[in-house]
Amino acid sequence: MGKPTGRPPLGAAKRDRQIKVSFNDTEFDIIDIKASRAGLSRSEYVRAGALNAEVSGVLSHEEKMLLYELKKLGPNLNQIAHHANAGGYLPVAAKAENIVDCIAGFILKLKNRIKT
Secondary structure (H helix, E strand, O other): OOOOOOOOOOHHHOOOOOOOOOOOHHHHHHHHHHHHHHOOOHHHHHHHHHHHOOOOOOOOHHHHHHHHHHHHHHHHHHHHHHHHHHHOOHHHHHHHHHHHHHHHHHHHHHHHHHHO
16 A cells, blocks of 8 residues: 555535635735744634634623713712712712612623623
């Protein structure tokens, strides 16, 4: 029996799917330089970047509304701080606790939305 000739079969690792991506001249040059520095071909460099990149998703309407509500609490906190500095902390403690509870609730809702 003779020695096998030719390239060994690629099997499951064969890459037969393509995605067309366009770059302007500057972007292309940057990718070319970075790929060269990494010792990779342009294709290998772009593939590694695409497969290893961390992409943040777009906020849902509910998440945007939660952030909007959080932003509205900022002026209330400033007013509480001003009153506390002017007249002591005891009279505004209940208001401050209420605001802190609201903020904690909004943050918890956002964290739960991000996990799912």
